[in-house]
Structure formats: structure tokens, C-alpha cells
Amino acid sequence: MQSVIELQKPVEIFSSASAVGKAEFEGPLGDCFDFHDESEKFGQKTWELAESELSHNVLALALNKAQLSHSDVSFLFSGDLQNQCVASSCGHVEEQIPFFGIYGACSTCTEGLLLASLTLNATKEQNIAACVTTSHNSAAERQFRTPIEYGGQRTPTAQWTATAGGAFLLRCGTRAPHIVRVMPGVMVDGGISDPNNMGAAMAPSAAASIVSYLRLTHTRPADYDAIVTGDLGSEGSELLSILLKTQSVDISEKHLDCGKLIYDPANADCHAGGSGCGCSASLLSAFFLKKMGAGEYRRILFLSTGALMSPSSVQQGKSILGVAPVIEIVRGEN
């Protein structure tokens, strides 16, 4: 049975960093990210290694900002989109931090923050956990779709996997923006098997999570300054709104979607918006946590949405499952 876990010790995100590739940097929030690489190679020979380097670099920067070193971190929760989560493992091998490789497709960022919060609550008070999430457009295209240089046209509902990464450092506390409640997501099968309409595949899980969360916490959309979904894109966001309306929930004034925010809508390649687990991770760090730091948001719901599938499952006609874990973040106390 699904339940909301009230953290006995709130977990603060006391440092974070973000990095992106070219199209994301050219997007409307380009200036918010900590660094970017136009070549998207991050100094490496292959796209896969580039993503590992991105994962490594964002964590190093988050640590640098907090003037900490890798040895100060007790747990690392890291995930990406590559087969067997290899971008994360290769990127963090030298750091010698106890490692949890996680896969939640595009929900990985929230999943990692949720698991880190629970781990910190169950272990020594002074422990520090790190969460890193990345996705790389070229590495994902190769794995899930067609060769990068293949010339073809995409459908209007298709989304663009973001080359992006976000790293977060967490510990028990309330001074920085902190996670107070979490809710693991339940997988939802909306019966959608079109990989070019992932927003539609994920929207039912986002709707289910939002409805459950509001019901279980006895709260209303008006109690939050923003309800942020991961990467439903423009199509998925509208479907979410339709699905919620059938259950008499209206979040239209509070809803923001990372997939809609990350790219310039005029960028013809991005169609329905961004996707990839780095999309919500980079924007949580570069945009939402900054807004909370500046006092613009006091309380937000953050739910990255994951489309669970593989190239084989799609080719075999299996529908794409959605999952949307939720974390509730409250502004820091100073």
C-alpha cells in the first residue's frame, strides 16, 4: 500500500551543482546552470565516457561549493540512462564512496533524493549523502533510438533527451531547502507503447502520484508554491491536466514541468520538450533550489516522472510504464 513517509529528521540539500550541453545552454534557463560544454564531449573520446565525466564533474563541483571532499560523503546514489547504469559507475569509481547505482529512467533524480533521505534518517546524524543524476542525448539516442547522424524526421510528440546532470549533497538539517516528506511512486500502465510519446506514457503515473499525495497528506494544490513534474513535456503536461480534472484536482496554476522549461520552444528539434533524467536533476539544482534560496518558493512538490522501458520491450509491443516518486521540499530556515 502506498504511503507518505514523514521524515523524522528533515534532510537538507545543502549544496548542489548542475551542468548541461549545447541545446540546454541555449534554452531560456541557460544562464542558471553552473557549467556547460558546447561539444557535449566533456573532454572525452566517446559519448558514454562524456556522460561519466559529466557525472563526476557535477559532484566534484557540488562538493567544492560546500568545501568538502569525496571522503566526507558516506553514501552515493547515482543513476543515468545507460545500460546497466554504467555512466554512474564509471564516473565515480575513483571516489571510493559507498555506492548505490539506481535506475528509475527519468524519475531517477527524485528516486535518489528519496532513498538518500531515508538512508540518512536511518543512519548516523552527521552522515552526508550525495545524489547524482545524468543523461546524455547522444549516448541515449544510440542506445534507445537511431544512430546520431541518421537522417530522419521525428513526430511532434517526441521529446529530446537532455544532455544534463545534477548533483546534490544532503544531510539531516533544516537550514537549507529541506525534504520533509517523501512518497515512493507506484508503476502505472497507461497502455501507451509509442516511444515517441513518452509524455503520454508518464502522465498517468504523475496524475496518480499527485492525487495520492494530496489525499494522504490532506493538502490541496494551493498549499504548495509549485508542483513540479520531471519531463512530461508539453503533450504530457496537458494530458496530466486532463487526467487530474477527471478526479476534480486542478493544479494548473501551480504546475511547472522541467521538460517544458529546459528548451527554447522555437528549437524545432525538441518538439514536445526535454526528457532524460538529467533534465529534472539539472533544473532542480539550477532553478528550483535557487528560487527556494531566494525565498520565492516556500514549499514545493517535486516529482520526476520515469518512463520504464527498453528498446526490446518497445519492439516487442510492451507498453511503457510510468513511475513518479514524490518529495516535498521546504525552504531553508535561514
Next chain:
Amino acid sequence: METKEYQALVKRRAARSPVVKNCAAAFWCGGLICALGQLLIYLYTLAGMQRRDAGTLTTITLVFIAALLTGIGVFDRIARYAGAGTLLPVTGFANSVVSPAIDNKSEGLILGVGAKIFTVAGPVLLYATLAGVVWGVVYFIITLFV
């Protein structure tokens, strides 16, 4: 909302590709490539080649241009606009072979390029060859009676 109802909603809502615009782009881009091919045939013939050799050399030239454009990362940008205009002529075939070759170079010449070069063009190669064999047999049977 029931799954069936949701599937119908998604299907109804999903924006369709702009067919008329895509067809128009494909028509003039594909036409341009064919016109270029025709021009090449004229030029090769003018240079003193037999009509048949000029045709073969034209195909080779177009494949070369498409492969080169794929290699320097331009072809996919043109194809995003031109669609079937670049896909249907021999240029599309060249791109479908060269792009996985470039992509899989990182896994080495045998297991990367060698094993994966036909991941996109494979079905075309297989079924075109198969269709040729079938037609060959049919043709053979016909010639027995005619």
C-alpha cells in the same frame, strides 16, 4: 479513466506530423537530388562515357556526397527538413549505412563497425535480396513457358 479511454484520448490528441509540408519539402528536395543526378549523367556522358557507365558513376557520386555529408554531421540536419526527399534516393541508403558505422566506431572495427553497420539498412538489404531471388525464380518459371 479506463486504459482504453486513455489510449483513445492520447491517439486523438497527438499532433500529427505536418504531412502536406513534409511532402512539399520531400518533393522539392528529392527532385533537386534527382536533377543533380541527371546533371551528373549529362556531364559524365559529355566527358565521353557510355550512358550505362555514366549512370553507375552518378550513383557512386551521390553515395559519396551523402556519406561525406553524414560524416561531417550535415546530412541529418538536411534530412530533418527534407524527410523522404533525402531518404528515398540512394542518398538515404548511404546515410543509413554510414551513420551506424560512425556511431559504433567506439566499440572497435569488428564488434562495433563490422557488426552494426547494417543495423538500419539490414532489413532493406535482406528483403531486397530475398525479393530478387523470388522474382528470379518466378522469371525462370515464366521463361519455361514463354
